[in-house]
Amino acid sequence: MPWYFYLALKQLFPSGKFISFFTVVSACGVTLGVMLLIIVQSVMNGFGEEIRTKIIDTGGHIRVMSGDIIRDYESLIDRVEAFEEVKAATPYGEGVVMVQSERRPSLPTVRGIDPLREGAVVPIDEYIIGGGIDDLYDDGVILSSGLASALGARVGSVIEVYTPLILERIKRDEILLPRELEVVGIFETGWHQVDENSMVVTLRLMQDLYGLNGGVHGVTLRLHEGHDVDRVTAQLNREFAGSPRAVSWMDANRDFLWILQLEKNVLFFLLLFIIVVAAFAITSSLLITVVRKTREIGLLGSLGGRPRQIAACFCFQGFFIGVVGTVFGILLALVLLHFRNDIVYRFASLTQSEEALQRYYEFAYIPLHYSTQDFAVIVTCSIIISTLAGLIPALRASRMKPTEAFRNE
Numbered sequence: 001m002p003w004y005f006y007l008a009l010k011q012l013f014p015s016g017k018f019i020s021f022f023t024v025v026s027a028c029g030v031t032l033g034v035m036l037l038i039i040v041q042s043v044m045n046g047f048g049e050e051i052r053t054k055i056i057d058t059g060g061h062i063r064v065m066s067g068d069i070i071r072d073y074e075s076l077i078d079r080v081e082a083f084e085e086v087k088a089a090t091p092y093g094e095g096v097v098m099v100q101s102e103r104r105p106s107l108p109t110v111r112g113i114d115p116l117r118e119g120a121v122v123p124i125d126e127y128i129i130g131g132g133i134d135d136l137y138d139d140g141v142i143l144s145s146g147l148a149s150a151l152g153a154r155v156g157s158v159i160e161v162y163t164p165l166i167l168e169r170i171k172r173d174e175i176l177l178p179r180e181l182e183v184v185g186i187f188e189t190g191w192h193q194v195d196e197n198s199m200v201v202t203l204r205l206m207q208d209l210y211g212l213n214g215g216v217h218g219v220t221l222r223l224h225e226g227h228d229v230d231r232v233t234a235q236l237n238r239e240f241a242g243s244p245r246a247v248s249w250m251d252a253n254r255d256f257l258w259i260l261q262l263e264k265n266v267l268f269f270l271l272l273f274i275i276v277v278a279a280f281a282i283t284s285s286l287l288i289t290v291v292r293k294t295r296e297i298g299l300l301g302s303l304g305g306r307p308r309q310i311a312a313c314f315c316f317q318g319f320f321i322g323v324v325g326t327v328f329g330i331l332l333a334l335v336l337l338h339f340r341n342d343i344v345y346r347f348a349s350l351t352q353s354e355e356a357l358q359r360y361y362e363f364a365y366i367p368l369h370y371s372t373q374d375f376a377v378i379v380t381c382s383i384i385i386s387t388l389a390g391l392i393p394a395l396r397a398s399r400m401k402p403t404e405a406f407r408n409e
Helices: 003-012 021-059 073-081 145-151 164-171 203-210 229-240 254-292 294-302 307-338 340-351 354-361 372-389 391-398 402-407
Strands: 062-070 086-096 098-101 104-106 109-113 128-131 140-144 158-162 179-187 198-202 216-223 245-248
Touching: 021 254, 021 307, 021 372, 062 073, 062 229, 073 086, 073 216, 086 203, 098 145, 104 145, 109 203, 140 145, 140 158, 145 179, 164 203, 179 203, 198 203, 229 245, 254 307, 254 372, 307 340, 307 372, 307 391, 372 391
Parallel strands: 109 198, 140 179
Antiparallel strands: 062 216, 062 245, 086 109, 086 216, 098 104, 098 158, 128 179, 140 198, 158 179
16 A cells, blocks of 8 residues: 555544544535435435326327317327337327316316226226226216315215306307216326326217217327337327327426426535535645644655655545545435435424425325436545545645745744
């Protein structure tokens, strides 16, 4: 081992002590910074992955739609299923209706599906917590858990549905009575945005409610695993030549996904300053060491120590502190992330904020996703910043002349 590395270790672990107080305090600052960065980035990745999964599970990979009602949707399904990347396709209709149960009104989004085809594209049966998709018929409805709770409805209840056609009939002095539907199922995806205000009916019923006359609003596609959604979307648009138009789930939610990525990057940038602050602590401590050991540094120079070797002694101390702090930061972050839900819910119960946690963060639990790239960036930044923290003291020590150091009192 080179003498300057050995000397750096002796300063970090002086004789008679297991470890110096300076090393502990400096490493703790790096540990906290790395821990917070990993926790925040992993949780943000978890939210992003969870949102992407829910978007695909509730809306498929690609939607083919037109500005008008699609009449001959069967031939459209045959065209899209001819692509080898497409696993399955199903028609849909969607809109907004007013529902009422026990004098409790609501304005949910409604989606009309083909029960025989929907399961191959959107796995709604995986989210049913009451009843079943097989029970869905033309006078039945499946409600989201939040909507069912707001209406006071359960499986077997009857709700009244008011459609936009009622307003059109009123303009023509006609009366259209509300449609009475039986609740045959309740679903819950775990995503508050969907669970709060959604309902599912058969495609035939949706066509009646919206006067589609046998048409649909679009076709939803699910691709085989491993295929590039953007590439397949471009192929479909070339095939359709502008009408109808294919829209991927990423294009439909591009602004929302961009905001998620922006939040993640901003949080990373802000939390990185914790490591920068810890680096200043390392710098100040090493500068004090340089001042205290001025004569020893002069002695090293008089014995033949080169300036870069003396500088390496202090840079290595910053590097070692960065490595130790990073390792402990990763370990502590993994432990806290393992118990993240217990910690958050215990805090939420103490502050009585469980409902706000679901409403504003839109999930019933704290999702998590580890990213190798994020770990690599955090570890690299932490070690580089810590090593650079020893650069200023190293430069000061390397420029010190032995004669001036010996005259120092």
